[in-house]
Amino acid sequence: MPTDCISYQDSGYFTPLMNDYLDQKENLQSLYNRFPILENFKEQLLEKQENFDIENRKVLVSVLKEQYQSLTVSKLTNQNIEALKEQNTFTITTGHQLNLFTGPLYFLYKIISAINLSKELKTKYPDYNFVPVYWMATEDHDFDEINYFNFKGKKFRWNKESAGPVGRLSTEGLAEVLHVFSKELGQGSNAETIKKLFEEAYLKHDNLTDATRFLANSLFGEYGLVILDADNKELKKLFIPFVKEELLHQTSSKKVLETTEKLKKYNVQVNPRDINLFYIEDHLRERIIFQNETYYVNKTDIRFSEKEMLSELENHPEKFSPNVIMRPLYQEVILPNLCYIGGGGELAYWLELKSFFDAVNITFPIILLRNSVLLATEKQAKKADKLNLNWNDLFSKQTDLVNEKIKSFSEFAIDFSEQKAFLKQQFENLNAIASKTDKSFSGAVKAQEAKQIKGLENLEKRLLKAEKRKHSEELERITDLQNELFPIKSLQERQTNFSEFYVTNGEALIPKLMTELQPLENKFNVIVF
Template sequence: MQQPYQSIRHFSDLMSDFLDEKEHLKPLYHRFPHSKNFEDQIVEKKTEWKDAQNKRDVLSKVLEKQYQTIEDKKLSFENIKLLQDPNTFTITTGHQLNLFTGPLYFLYKIISTINLCKKLKQLHPTCNFVPIYWMATEDHDFEEIQFFNYADKKVVYNREATGGVGRLSTQGLDDVLSVFKNILGKHDNALEVIRLFKKGYLENENLADATRAIAHELFKNDGLVVLDADDASLKSIATPYFKDELISQASFHAVKNTLEEWPEQYKIQVNPREINLFYLTDDYRKRIIEKDGTYLIDETELSFSKDEILEELKKHPERFSPNVIMRPLYQEIILPNLCYIGGGGEMAYWLELKNYFDSQKVTFPILLLRNSALLATSKQLQKVEKLGLSIWDLFQLDHELTTQLTHQISDIKIDFTPQKLHLKKQFAELHELALKTDPSFENAVSAQERKQIKGLEKLEKRLLKAQKRKLKHHLDRALLLKKELFPNDSLQERQTNFSYFYQEYGTEFIEIIKESLDPLDLRFTVIEL
C-alpha cells in the first residue's frame, strides 16, 4: 500500500514541491533522482575522478584499517577493495550515532542506499556501486543521540560529554544494558537483541566503533561499508578546501547568495557562519572565528595568526571539522559519490549548497529522499478495516480522524449543509426586497443572514460534539490504534527503535522491509508484518 508523500501532512511543502519537480526549485539541485539521470551522473563523476587514483587508494586503506576488528566482513571488505577501481562509485547516506541506532528511519536510510546500489548494478553492469553509511562521528550534540525509545519507555545513556561523539568512550553502557534488559520483551529474539547491544557497546571502546559494529551486524550480508571520516588521511585530501574556507569564507558567500533568493514560502534550514569549520580535539569541538586577522577558537583561550592556523591545518588536518554546511562538500571530495540519500530536513539543507559546490568545482550529487514506511501487523490492519477506516485515515490529526469516523457511523445526519442552503435561498428573496428600499435595510438583512448561518454552524458543532460523546467507545478504539502506529502523533519511523520489532521478528522483518521498498518509488509505503 502506497501514497504520494505530497498527500501526507508529515512532509514539508519544500519536499512536496521538490518531488513535484517545481520549476522554481530546479536551480537548487543538479539532477532529479530519475533512474535515467544516473548515467549522466556516472559520466560526470568519472571525469571528475579520472586522475584521482590516490584518493581511491587512501579511502580504501583508511577503511581497511577501520574494519580491522570487524568479524565476518567478506562482502564489505570486497566493496572496500572495489573502491580502488575507477569504475566503482558510491551511494551514500549519513546518520548520527544515536544510541542503538535511534529511530527506525536509520534502517530505512541504509536500506534505500543498499537497494539503490542493487538497482544501479542491474542498469549499469560494467560499473560497481558501493553502499556507504557515513557516521556523523564529529557531531558534538550528545543530547540528540543519548537515548532511544522502546515501546513507551525511553532508554537513556546519562553521562557528561564534550567533543565529537564518535570519540566518546562506551564506559557506562553496561548499566544502560541492565535497564534495557528489564523492559525488553520475552520474545524469541530478545536474546539476539541483547547480544547485538553487547557486541556493539561492550566490545568496543568508543561510540564510532560501537556503531560500526552494530550497523555491520545488521547489514553485513549486503556489503554495507561504514565510514568514519574523522581521519587525518582523509582530511588531508580536503585541506585545499579547508584552507579556502579559512582564508576566503567560500561557503559563507556562496550560501548567502543562495539564501538571498530563497523562495519565501520555505523555511531556511540552516544559516551559514562566516567560517564553517570547527576546531576539534578529544575534549571539545569549537567554532573557528576570524577577527581582525586572528583566528580564535570559541570559548577557549586558543588563537592563531593566519600563518599559524594554515600551518596547523597542514600538520594536523584531523583537528579541523566541517560543520553542517561544509560536511557535504567534504563527503563529495573524498568519495566517488553519485547520490546522497537523506530525510526531508537533510534534503532541505543540501538544497542550499548547489552554488557552493559550483564555486568549488565539485560535482553536486543527485539528492534522493529516503524511503519512508509504516510497519503494521496483520492484526492491526484487520482492526483498521473493522473500524470502517483506511490505514491512510490514521495519518490525520486526532480531531480530524474522530470527526470523519463520527460522520461515518452516526445514525443521524450531522451535516447541516441542506439547511444552510435553504436559509441562503430564503435570504436571497430578502436581498432582492432590500435592493428596492435603502442601504441600511440591505445591511440589516446581511447581518441577520450571517447571524443565522453562524447559529446553524454552532448547532452543527454541538451536535457533532454530542455524537462524539455518544460514540466515544468506538472513537477511543480508533485513537488507541492510531497511538500504537503513530506514537506521540508522529510517524512511527521517527519514534520507535528497531529493537521493538527485532525482538519479535528477528532479521526477517529487515528482509521484509528490503523487499518492500523501492528507493526510486517516491511514495510512502505501508508494510504488513
C-alpha cells in the first residue's frame, strides 16, 4: 500500500470547530486575522514589523544567549538567534508542555511544522528571515499531565510530588525511570542512543526546564530551532503594561466572553477568569483574585492593596504568570511572531482571543494546525494490502470497519434497505386508507409498521452476527492491525513516544519526517518506514 494522506476533515479525528476553521467557514472568519496560506504571510509580516519594538528584540536576544550558555549550539541556531536583532526577522512558534522524554509523538510534529514552515517562507520571501521557535511551557503546573510517556504499550511514570511551575522542578528520581525504561528498550545501537539521550537530559541537568531544553536541542538543534523559556524576569518586564491592564481592568475576561457567544454551537475550550494571572514562586502557582478592593493569592495568606500589587508588579514581574488566556498575548508581545502552530485544542482557544488582542493593540498571529502523522511499518502496509484495506478504511471507527468488511465478505447482501423501503411503501398505502377511517385504526397501522421495520432490523443484526462468526479469523486480523496503528482506539501521535520508532529507525526518523511533512497542506500524513 503506497504512502498516502487524507484530509483532516475526512480523518474523523477533528472537532466540528476545527473542520469549519479548515473549511474557512464564514461564521469563524472574524475570529482570526489571516488564514494560513503562503500568500497571506507578506501582509502579516508587514503588520508585525510595524508594531514590534526593536527594544524587545534586544531583550529577547540577550535572554536567549544567556539561556543557551551551557549548551552546544549549532551554527544555524546561533545564526537564528543573532538574526532576531534585525527588523526583517520573524518567528514561527509552537509551544508544548515539558512532557517527560517529549511525551507523545506530536511533540515532534509540532516542531517539525515550525521548522519546515520557516524554510518554506524563506524560499517565498528571501528578503526576510524566519526563525522556528519552541516555546517551553515552563510555568505550567499540571504535573500529572506531563510526568509519563508510553513505550510499546507500557507507561513509564515519574512519581514525584509537585507544586509550583513545573520547569523549576528538580529532576531527582528520574534515574529510577531510566533504569526501568532501559530494560524495555533492549539491546542495539539505537537503544543505546536513546538511553544516553535520556541520561544526559535528565540525570545531568538539575531541573525540568534545563533537561527539556537539552533534549529538544539534541533532537532539533541542527535544524536551527530556537528554544525559549519565558519564565524570565527581563522578558516579564516587557509584559508589565499588559499585566497592569489585566489587574486593573480585566480586559481579557470581558473580550473573551464576548467571543464565546459566537462559539456557542461549538464546545468552548476555555472560560476566562476575572483575572487571568497566577502568582508564582518556586513551589507556588495560584490564581490572583480581586475581591473587596483587595488582591488575594488563592489558597494562601498573601494579599495586596492595589498600590501594593502594582508595586509588586514593578519590582517582581517574574512573579506574575499568564494563564491559558493571557499566555498567547505574552508570547506575541515578546516575540516578533507571525504564526502559532498548535493542535486542534490549542487553536480552539486561540479563536477565542482575537477581540482581546485587538483591544490591547497587539497583532493577532496566523494560527496553523500542526502536522498530523500516522507512522506504519512496511510489514503493516503489506498486511493491509493482503486484507484489502486502504488508509481510509483504517481511519474508520472499528465497528464501522468491521461491519463494512463483513458485508464485503458475505456472498449475499446483508443490507435490508431495499426490503425496508418496500415495507414503508406498503404502509404508506395502508396509512392512506387508515386516514379515511377512525384514529384507532390509523394508530394500529403505525404500530404495525414500527413492529415490522424493527423485525427487519433485528434480522439484519442476526445475519451480521452470523457472518461475523463465519469470518472471525480475517476480522481479527483486521482489528489487530487497526489496534496496532491506533493504540487504545486513539491516534498514535497522542499515545506513543518517539523512542518506539527511533529504536527501529534510528537517525533516519527525524530526517524522514522533515522530508515528508508539509505544514500548509492540511493533510493527515501516512508515512511508511
